[in-house]
Amino acid sequence: MFDEYEIAYLRSQRLGRLATVDASGQPTVDAVGFAYDDGVFTIGSRGDIAATRKGRNVERGQTKVSLIVDDLESIDPWRPRGIRIHGRAEVTDVDGQFGPGKYMVVRPTVTWSWGLAGRSDFDDRGRFAPTRREWS
Numbered sequence: 001m002f003d004e005y006e007i008a009y010l011r012s013q014r015l016g017r018l019a020t021v022d023a024s025g026q027p028t029v030d031a032v033g034f035a036y037d038d039g040v041f042t043i044g045s046r047g048d049i050a051a052t053r054k055g056r057n058v059e060r061g062q063t064k065v066s067l068i069v070d071d072l073e074s075i076d077p078w079r080p081r082g083i084r085i086h087g088r089a090e091v092t093d094v095d096g097q098f099g100p101g102k103y104m105v106v107r108p109t110v111t112w113s114w115g116l117a118g119r120s121d122f123d124d125r126g127r128f129a130p131t132r133r134e135w136s
Contacts, residue, residue: 002039
């Protein structure tokens with residue numbers, strides 16, 4: 001699960017980028033609104049999520065997705081921060097941020113975070129080393 005700093009960050013953000021893959025293997029990425037609660041990301045649409053490209057990709061069996069939520073805390077000095085999620089998605093009925101309807105629900109399998117709570121994201125050799133977690 002996420003730590004308290006990661007949860008606070010996710011709850012402060014509303015926009016992420018979701019990558020899905022179509023039946024031919026072509027990856028695509030879309031800006032999405034999301035909500036996070038208790039280990040699950042809910043991605044909605046003002047219309048029917050199942051009718052969107054990303055929804056069709058998932059419903060056609062391409063359930064592996066990647067979601068990134070990031071921003072710049074500062075540009076001087078340069079301080080990017082964020083969380084990248086690899087997970088499994090499904091389209092299901094949820095009472096979500098746009099009311100009841102079809103939503104994409106993403107359950108993380110692996111996550112990486114960086115730039116949160118003043119953590120050092122570099123190892124002793126100066127290489128970028130975000131915090132990585134395996135989810136069950």
